[in-house]
Structures are given as structure tokens and as C-alpha cells.
Amino acid sequence: MIPEKSLKLLKHKALIDRLPEHHPQFRHIYDKWRQFESGQTGETNLQYHLHQANLDSPQFLRGLCIEHKSAFQIDWILFDLGYRVLLEIKNYTAPIYFDPHSRQLIRTKAGEKEVFPDPLLQVDLQHAQFRRFLDVHNIEQLPIFTVAVFVNRNAILELQDYPDRHRILTAQAIPNFLEKITRKHPAKISSSRNQEIVSFLRDHHQEAHFPILERYGIEWRDIIKGTPCPACGRFSMNRICMRWQCPFCNERSSDAHLPVLFDLALLSENRITKRIAQDFLGELSPDAARKLMNRAGFIKVGTSKGAYYRHHDLAPFM
Ligand SMILES: [Zn+2]
Known part of the structure; x- marks a missing residue:
């Protein structure tokens, strides 16, 4: 399944909630989390504008990640009955110059220049991989449009020299852009077939592996x-009479452990051992830890020493 909020965001939040502020990595992880938060606000803004467009019965997929020969990830896909749109989302702020010769974006912020790759190059590459994937699975091809959408209201896009500027949009420009395409591309598949295709792709979604503790060199004992x-x-509650x-x-609470277990699933790549659960819930007996996880719907994987528990809504090894 594809979570509503990005898993990376949730993992960063779980970690900063449990990392002491004096930890040398705290500030860095906190800043990363703020970046993801801001990206999420941008995407909520985008979602609002996508739904403003007057379309028949569109389907959307956010953050689809497919392992097919080489892995590819697409920020947003719109599935209309007559066409599809791949959207690469950027949350940049400040003036951004689109250089048509180097195919780079040059951002000037506080007097400093920063360079980013051209998002249209990214989304066009994803387009080619997406088409191949549909072909391999005998899914009907429809015209595909690729765009880059700048969702941060504080971005200033300097597009005067850029020939492909009609494919660079702000979130506000989305409804008008989509309605124009819709007029030229009448339905070619049924609404139920469209839904089927989207479900098929959702079933092939694979969460990108991001072992957060390992990435930041954090040990369980730091948390x-x-x-x-x-x-x-x-911190912390005591367990008294169940x-x-x-x-x-x-x-007093009967379910204060549920958010703890969810955070542990996020921090452990969804492989909570009984030992970790015992430690983190506050010195529980192995039996009490096992019961709490069972009742919370965690699924036991493996037996004896290598056994672990995974959250039913999250993919393993995410
Ligand atoms: Zn309290």
C-alpha cells in the first residue's frame, strides 16, 4: 500500500521525537524533517488544485515506486480515461532560473547560487520506464503528458529563455492545464478499467528501502x-494492572503503547524484535510485550531467535 504521508517523513518524525536534543545528529535530522514537512504542505496544496480541475473520473497515484529492471519512482500520476499525466513535484523557493543550454536550474538565495538538475529530464526518463512497464504487462497505452510542478508559493520561476516552459507549472495552473488536455483527449477506456489499472500498479508498488537509524549512524541505545x-x-508511563x-x-490509558509500537516499526524497517518492544515499552516481561503486539495486530514472522513482529499496514524492509 502507498501511505498518505511519505514514510520518510514519518520515520524522521519518529526519530526526532525519541532522540535527545543534545545528540550530535539531532539538528541535522530535525532540519531534514522540516524539509519533508514543507514538501508535504506543498503536496497538499497540489492535491487541492488537482481536485479543482473539472475532470470526469480521474484516479491518482502518489509516490508510486516500481522495481522494473531499474527502479523508478513517480511523484504523482493522474489517470484520466483518455490520457495520463506524470508530475514531478518540486518544493523549491526563491528565484529559479531555467538554463536551456545546460538544462539546469540555478537558484539564487541569500546571494548564493545553487544548481539543481532539470526536473523535465527526470520526468521524461520516468516516462520511458513507465511506458515499458505498461507494455510488459499488456496495459493499454494512452497519450502521456509529463510536467514539473512547483508547489511552493514562494518560488519565482524565471522561464523567459526556456523553450519547454509550457511543461513547467505552478500548482495553481494545474486545473486549466488539465481541462485543456481533456477537451482534446476523449475517453478511450472505461472508468472500471481505469480503476483496475491503478489497482494493478498499486499492487506493484515497492517502498524504497530507507533504514533511518543506519543512515544517520544512530544506535538503539541513543534513543x-x-x-x-x-x-x-x-516519559514514561508505568504499566499498572494492565x-x-x-x-x-x-x-491513565489502555492504548498508550500503540504509537510507541508504530514508531518502533518505522525505526526498525518494520522488524520489531520482542527484546526491542520490551525495552522500549518500559521494562515489560517478554510475555507482556508479546501480548501487546498480538493484540495490536502485529504479525509474527519467523520462529525462535530470529523472530520479529511487523506492523500489518507497513511493508517489510521499508
Ligand atoms: Zn502525563
């Missing part, structure tokens, strides 16, 4: 243990 109180946020109780504000 704050315990079950935080849902009322006051402080319920959680906060030693600070006396809040």
Missing part, C-alpha cells in the same frame, strides 16, 4: 526509551 504520556507528553499510568499527571 529515549519508554511510553510517553498521551496527555502531557512526558493499564498505563502517568507518574506526572496521573493520566
Whole structure:
């Protein structure tokens, strides 16, 4: 399944919630998380404008990632009954000059120049891979349009020299752009067939592997243990007579462990061992940890020493 929020964002949030602020990597990870948050706001803005377009019964896929010969990922795909659109999303701010000769974007921010690759080169490459994938699986080809969408309202696009500028859009320009295409491309497949194709692709989605602790060189022992109180946020609640109780504000809860287990799934690439669950929920017995995970719907994989538990909604090794 493809999660609503990007998994990378969720993983970063889980980590900064549990990393002491004085940890040498904290600031860096926090800044990364802010970047993802800002990207998410941009995508929500985009989603709003996509739904403003007056289309028949479009389907959308966000963040589709396919392993096919070489892996490819597409930020957004719109599936209309007569055409498809691949959208590469950029959240850049500040003035951005599109250089038609080097095919680079040059951003000037606080007097400094920064260079980014041309997003149309990226999305055109994804287009070729996407077409091949559809061919291999005998899925009807429809005309495909590729665009780059700048979703941050603070971006200033300098497109005067750029010949492909009709394929560079802001989020606000999306409805008009789509309605124009729709007028020229009447339906070629049925709405139910369209849904079938989207489900097929969703089933082939593979979450990109991002072992967050490994990437930042963080050890399990660096992470704050315990079950935080849902009322006051402080660590950690005590387990008393099958319920959680906060030693600070006396809040009682029967499910305060659920967010902890979800965070552990995010931090462990969805492979929670009983040992980790015991440690992080606050010194539980192996049996109590096992029961809590079972009741929370976690799926046990493997037996004896190598056994682990995975969250039912998240892919393994994500
Ligand atoms: Zn409390």
C-alpha cells in the first residue's frame, strides 16, 4: 500500500521525537524533517488544485515506486480515461532560473547560487520506464503528458529563455492545464478499467528501502526509551494492572503503547524484535510485550531467535 504521508517523513518524525536534543545528529535530522514537512504542505496544496480541475473520473497515484529492471519512482500520476499525466513535484523557493543550454536550474538565495538538475529530464526518463512497464504487462497505452510542478508559493520561476516552459507549472495552473488536455483527449477506456489499472500498479508498488537509524549512524541505545504520556507528553508511563499510568499527571490509558509500537516499526524497517518492544515499552516481561503486539495486530514472522513482529499496514524492509 502507498501511505498518505511519505514514510520518510514519518520515520524522521519518529526519530526526532525519541532522540535527545543534545545528540550530535539531532539538528541535522530535525532540519531534514522540516524539509519533508514543507514538501508535504506543498503536496497538499497540489492535491487541492488537482481536485479543482473539472475532470470526469480521474484516479491518482502518489509516490508510486516500481522495481522494473531499474527502479523508478513517480511523484504523482493522474489517470484520466483518455490520457495520463506524470508530475514531478518540486518544493523549491526563491528565484529559479531555467538554463536551456545546460538544462539546469540555478537558484539564487541569500546571494548564493545553487544548481539543481532539470526536473523535465527526470520526468521524461520516468516516462520511458513507465511506458515499458505498461507494455510488459499488456496495459493499454494512452497519450502521456509529463510536467514539473512547483508547489511552493514562494518560488519565482524565471522561464523567459526556456523553450519547454509550457511543461513547467505552478500548482495553481494545474486545473486549466488539465481541462485543456481533456477537451482534446476523449475517453478511450472505461472508468472500471481505469480503476483496475491503478489497482494493478498499486499492487506493484515497492517502498524504497530507507533504514533511518543506519543512515544517520544512530544506535538503539541513543534513543529515549519508554511510553510517553498521551496527555502531557512526558516519559514514561508505568504499566499498572494492565493499564498505563502517568507518574506526572496521573493520566491513565489502555492504548498508550500503540504509537510507541508504530514508531518502533518505522525505526526498525518494520522488524520489531520482542527484546526491542520490551525495552522500549518500559521494562515489560517478554510475555507482556508479546501480548501487546498480538493484540495490536502485529504479525509474527519467523520462529525462535530470529523472530520479529511487523506492523500489518507497513511493508517489510521499508
Ligand atoms: Zn502525563
